[in-house]
Amino acid sequence: xxxxxxxxxxxxxxxxxxxxxxxxxxxxxxxxxxxxxxxxxxxxxxxxxxxxxxxxxxxxxxxxxxxxxxxxxxxxxxxxxxxxxxxxxxxxxxxxxxxxxxxxxxxxxxxxxxxxxxxxxxxxxxxxxxxxxxxxxxxxxxxxxxxxxxxxxxxxxxxxxxxxxxxxxxxxxxxxxxxxxxxxxxxxxxxxxxxxxxxxxxxxxxxxxxxxxxxxxxxxxxxxxxxxxxxxxxx
Amino acid sequence: xxxxxxxxxxxxxxxxxxxxxxxxxxxxxxxxxxxxxxxxxxxxxxxxxxxxxxxxxxxxxxxxxxxxxxxxxxxxxxxxxxxxxxxxxxxxxxxxxxxxxxxxxxxxxxxxxxxxxxxxxxxxxxxxxxxxxxxxxxxxxxxxxxxxxxxxxxxxxxxxxxxxxxxxxxxxxxxxxxxxxxxxxxxxxxxxxxxxxxxxxxxxxxxxxxxxxxxxxxxxxxxxxxxxxxxxxxxxxxxxxxxxxxxxxxxxxxxxxxxxxxxxxxxxxxxxxxxxxxxxxxxxxxxxxxxxxxxxxxxxxxxxxxxxxxxxxxxxxxxxxxxxxxxxxxxxxxxxxxxxxxxx
Numbered sequence: 001x002x003x004x005x006x007x008x009x010x011x012x013x014x015x016x017x018x019x020x021x022x023x024x025x026x027x028x029x030x031x032x033x034x035x036x037x038x039x040x041x042x043x044x045x046x047x048x049x050x051x052x053x054x055x056x057x058x059x060x061x062x063x064x065x066x067x068x069x070x071x072x073x074x075x076x077x078x079x080x081x082x083x084x085x086x087x088x089x090x091x092x093x094x095x096x097x098x099x100x101x102x103x104x105x106x107x108x109x110x111x112x113x114x115x116x117x118x119x120x121x122x123x124x125x126x127x128x129x130x131x132x133x134x135x136x137x138x139x140x141x142x143x144x145x146x147x148x149x150x151x152x153x154x155x156x157x158x159x160x161x162x163x164x165x166x167x168x169x170x171x172x173x174x175x176x177x178x179x180x181x182x183x184x185x186x187x188x189x190x191x192x193x194x195x196x197x198x199x200x201x202x203x204x205x206x207x208x209x210x211x212x213x214x215x216x217x218x219x220x221x222x223x224x225x226x227x228x229x230x231x232x233x234x235x
Numbered sequence: 236x237x238x239x240x241x242x243x244x245x246x247x248x249x250x251x252x253x254x255x256x257x258x259x260x261x262x263x264x265x266x267x268x269x270x271x272x273x274x275x276x277x278x279x280x281x282x283x284x285x286x287x288x289x290x291x292x293x294x295x296x297x298x299x300x301x302x303x304x305x306x307x308x309x310x311x312x313x314x315x316x317x318x319x320x321x322x323x324x325x326x327x328x329x330x331x332x333x334x335x336x337x338x339x340x341x342x343x344x345x346x347x348x349x350x351x352x353x354x355x356x357x358x359x360x361x362x363x364x365x366x367x368x369x370x371x372x373x374x375x376x377x378x379x380x381x382x383x384x385x386x387x388x389x390x391x392x393x394x395x396x397x398x399x400x401x402x403x404x405x406x407x408x409x410x411x412x413x414x415x416x417x418x419x420x421x422x423x424x425x426x427x428x429x430x431x432x433x434x435x436x437x438x439x440x441x442x443x444x445x446x447x448x449x450x451x452x453x454x455x456x457x458x459x460x461x462x463x464x465x466x467x468x469x470x471x472x473x474x475x476x477x478x479x480x481x482x483x484x485x486x487x488x489x490x491x492x493x494x495x496x497x498x499x500x501x502x503x504x505x506x507x508x509x510x511x512x513x514x515x516x517x518x519x520x521x522x523x524x525x526x527x528x529x530x531x532x533x534x535x536x537x538x539x540x541x542x543x544x545x546x547x548x549x550x551x552x553x554x555x556x557x558x559x560x561x562x563x564x565x566x567x568x569x570x571x572x573x574x575x576x577x578x579x
Contacts (some may be wrong), residue, residue: 004340008326015328066324069292070386073318074341075310174323231287 002076002084009088010095013054022053027100034104038113040123043097043104047127048134048188050096055089056136057148059225064146069230078225082139086218091133097127118197125193133189133210136217143224157187189213236304238394238425239266239289244298246284246449258284259295260449268393271416271426273436276446282429283321285446286396289427292317302394314343317392321429322400323379327372331362331382334371338386356385361411376403381411389432395419395426401435413439466495466532467512469502472525483524490518503532 006223013019026046033042049073059082062068101124108115145162161180191210195202246259258281266272274282284549287293288300291307302312325334335353344352346474357367360381366374373384380403387395401409416439420426430436445453471477477499478486484494487504495503506512512529519526 002341004337008329008337012326012328066320066322067326069290069320070318070325070338071341072236073290073313073316074338075313075343076341077308088283136573227294229287230292 002080004092005081005084006077006088009058009085010092013088013092019053023050023096023116026050026053027103031100031107031155035107035111038108040104040108040110040115040119043100043123044126046100047097047130051093051131051134052154054092054096054137055086055135055142056151056154057142057223058085058089058139059142060144060146060148060150063228064228067132067134071229078224078228082143082218082221082225085142085186086135086139086221089139090131093131093135094128097124097131103193120225122193122196125196127203129193129210130131130188130190133191133214136214136221137187137189140217140221140224143221143228154187158184161187186213189217236268237265238270238303239264239427240299240301241265241285241289242299244285244288244300244370245296245300246281246288246293247296256448259288261296262446262449262451264444264451266425266427268425269423270273270422270442271420271428273438273440273443274427274429274446275431275433275436275443276452279353280446281449282446283398284449286398286429290316290396292448315390316395317387317395317396319383319387319395319400321402323376323383323385325371325379327370327509329371330369331367331371331374331378332357332406334382335367335385339389341440342390344390352389356388359388359411359415360385361408377405377408380404381408384412384415388419391419391422391424392425395424397426397428397430399430400428401430409435442499443485465506465512467504467506467515468532469504469516469524469526470528470530471500471502472527473500475525478522478524482522483519486518486522486524487515490514491503522564 026049030042030046034040034132059068062071068081101120105120138150138154139187141153144150145153161183164176165180165184167173168180189204189210192203241262242262244259244262246256247257248254250459260281262281262285274285284293288295289302289307291313300307300434302309303315305312326337329337332353335356336349339349340346356456357364360386362378362381366378371379371382380400384400387397401412404412413435416426428436428440443455444451445455480497481496483497483502487494491507491511493505495504495505504515506515516526516529
């Protein structure tokens with residue numbers, strides 16, 4: 001574990017005014033919703049977008065700015081760099097989710113409707129798995145395009161698959177619908193923890209699918225990075 | 236064991252539909268430990284590509300590079316490597332001091348000495364403490380260059396790669412740079428300098444490699460410091476009578492120099508080194524010649540660069556043809572422009 005790589009990445013992410021502004025937006029409105037409705041589940045949707053926000057440009061920005069050259073002159077391997085960027089993005093998003101959850105729980109206590117421990121645990125576990133999945137996909141996309149082009153790639157992929165979903169629905173094409181669902185599932189890889197505390201067993205298929213999406217995304221990211229030419233001479 | 240061995244290196248880039256541009260075409264080079272080598276050549280010659288391959292940024296199509304007998308990607312090699320890029324793309328959001336500390340940690344240097352090492356390096360490159368606390372994004376080009384040099388020097392690297400190291404540096408910075416390089420070289424570090432500042436390359440490098448169209452066209456052993464031959468253009472006052480050419484030639488010969496020609500109001504002399512230049516000027520003044528200005532003409536590397544850039548052989552030999560030292564009077568003319576104006 002290279003704590004220097006992680007620390008510098010986290011510092012960079014948390015000192016970016018744009019990211020901090022968007023983080024406030026992503027967390028403020030759900031918190032207001034929690035306060036008004038008393039429903040902790042309103043926070044369920046913030047983990048994915050936060051992971052995308054903090055992983056955006058994780059590698060692409062280093063490549064296009066050229067800072068990656070100086071980093072890789074040091075005794076840091078490319079696979080290690082990719083994995084630390086993934087870990088860093090996860091930790092950044094997780095820190096925000098944790099703080100937001102703590103705030104939400106405090107608000108619910110003040111409101112007089114404290115949440116169940118099981119609901120909080122489920123929320124956090126779903127957030128962790130969603131963050132891990134989204135970050136891995138974003139890190140993979142970040143190796144493919146420079147700057148924060150991965151964000152555009154992610155958004156356009158979601159948009160295009162949504163268009164195909166509409167087409168599949170209109171034309172009654174189940175195969176296309178299934179394919180689109182798979183792509184969307186991969187872009188937003190997460191695990192449901194609804195089974196927790198119900199006595200039911202978790203879905204082995206869902207776990208394998210989630211693990212394999214992350215593994216594949218990171219494997220692609222490492223492969224692309226290993227083949228990447230980092231000199232401007234390469235044009 | 237040589238510090239750096241490059242064997243038959245070929246590197247090409249994809250350009251459009253199936254087309255490829257060959258950037259390095261069978262480059263072979265051996266660099267000994269403690270050697271300071273300059274890489275010169277016209278734009279697009281393959282210098283940056285060669286540096287990129289040596290640093291592991293680029294993957295060669297074929298050929299082999301070993302550094303200290305190891306692969307370029309070996310972490311032990313990386314731990315003893317310093318790099319100053321041409322494009323000063325440092326993390327703009329950090330302060331100069333934080334950036335040095337960050338690279339100190341990345342280099343795996345001991346945390347206990349981090350503060351002291353960074354402060355010592357800031358002093359060494361002449362970056363003041365107040366500036367070191369400022370964000371890198373607010374640095375001037377010269378300050379960036381000093382900071383980048385400081386990070387390259389972290390941990391006293393055994394292999395130092397400098398890409399245009401004095402571009403945008405003020406004269407005081409150039410003096411600092413020369414001093415640092417001299418000390419590093421004395422300590423046994425192997426240094427590669429990619430630069431268009433030919434006079435500086437000639438001054439600090441033991442050897443110069445001339446690259447053109449992806450091949451090493453020539454290698455030249457320079458002698459670092461002031462001890463190298465040059466042609467001086469001595470401007471004489473037009474308000475005083477000028478000595479006949481024969482007399483100028485005789486004065487030069489007596490001072491150990493060679494008279495190369497006269498084109499009013501300039502006389503040209505070839506001298507062996509700095510002390511030869513001093514002797515010549517003193518002799519001219521003693522002989523009553525009204526010297527008002529002495530201008531060194533283009534250096535040997537500039538000549539090599541110009542000739543190499545315009546009269547390159549169609550099929551150059553690789554490895555390079557070693558050029559003889561310019562102090563050999565018989566070969567002096569090879570590096571010097573033809574006498575302008577001729578005598579009298």
